[in-house]
Amino acid sequence: MSLSASPPYALQLRDVWLRLGREVILRGVTLDVPVGEGVTLLGENGAGKTTLLRLLASGLRPTRGEGRVMNFDLRDSRAVRDFVHLMPVDAGLYPDLTCTENLEFALRMHGQTGDVHGALRRVGLEKVSGRRGRFLSAGMRKRLALSRAHLLRRPVTLVDEPFANLDDAGRALVQELLGELRHIGVTLVIAAHEPALARQIAPRTLVLGSGQLVEA
Ligand SMILES: Nc1ncnc2c1ncn2[C@@H]1O[C@H](COP(=O)(O)OP(=O)(O)OP(=O)(O)O)[C@@H](O)[C@H]1O
Numbered sequence: 001m002s003l004s005a006s007p008p009y010a011l012q013l014r015d016v017w018l019r020l021g022r023e024v025i026l027r028g029v030t031l032d033v034p035v036g037e038g039v040t041l042l043g044e045n046g047a048g049k050t051t052l053l054r055l056l057a058s059g060l061r062p063t064r065g066e067g068r069v070m071n072f073d074l075r076d077s078r079a080v081r082d083f084v085h086l087m088p089v090d091a092g093l094y095p096d097l098t099c100t101e102n103l104e105f106a107l108r109m110h111g112q113t114g115d116v117h118g119a120l121r122r123v124g125l126e127k128v129s130g131r132r133g134r135f136l137s138a139g140m141r142k143r144l145a146l147s148r149a150h151l152l153r154r155p156v157t158l159v160d161e162p163f164a165n166l167d168d169a170g171r172a173l174v175q176e177l178l179g180e181l182r183h184i185g186v187t188l189v190i191a192a193h194e195p196a197l198a199r200q201i202a203p204r205t206l207v208l209g210s211g212q213l214v215e216a
Pocket residue numbers: 020021022023025043044045046047048049050051052
């Protein structure tokens with residue numbers, strides 16, 4: 001099977017295998033995600049969802065097989081990282097930077113500008129804008145990470161368990177902000193254990209099990 005250029009695909013994998021240590025996590029994963037599509041990625045604990053997202057963000061290399069992100073080879077980390085933002089399950093913040101500084105730094109890294117104060121207000125963090133990442137609650141960290149993903153608006157946004165640690169209002173915010181990203185054409189992959197919530201933003205559903213990816 002070859003990697004095709006049409007229709008325009010944001011993500012393509014062909015028979016990708018991935019081994020971590022002694023464990024084979026992905027066993028022949030093939031995937032085509034057209035530009036602008038929203039995908040919900042389901043699977044039991046330990047199924048390999050985080051691993052798959054890290055691979056798509058060029059943070060892990062396939063042991064075998066090939067892939068392209070916005071038509072760049074998955075192994076071309078520099079090019080891929082220009083297009084992709086991964087919101088990790090632990091939020092991936094700089095613990096010694098404040099909320100404001102975390103967002104400003106992320107924007108600077110991508111050569112972007114944005115309304116940081118407005119972004120913090122939007123996720124209810126304006127009162128803790130000067131608090132360091134390490135002193136935020138788990139839900140606050142998640143809100144800040146969500147705010148960063150929304151500000152960056154990378155063409156491919158990969159989100160690992162966005163609903164975890166959030167209250168009802170926080171989960172609604174996730175739907176609102178990620179929904180806005182979809183609306184402007186961002187390709188979204190959401191790994192989640194809350195299919196009903198995730199599918200409202202990302203209706204195509206894939207399930208990872210025994211190292212293989214199948215359409216739900
Ligand atoms: N660095 C690593 N070295 C070896 N094995 C690893 C490493 N990282 C993850 N694994 C293993 O890979 C498998 C898949 O883990 P992964 O975190 O991708 O699953 P997941 O589907 O995201 O799980 P969860 O729903 O619990 O978050 C697990 O068996 C895990 O122990």
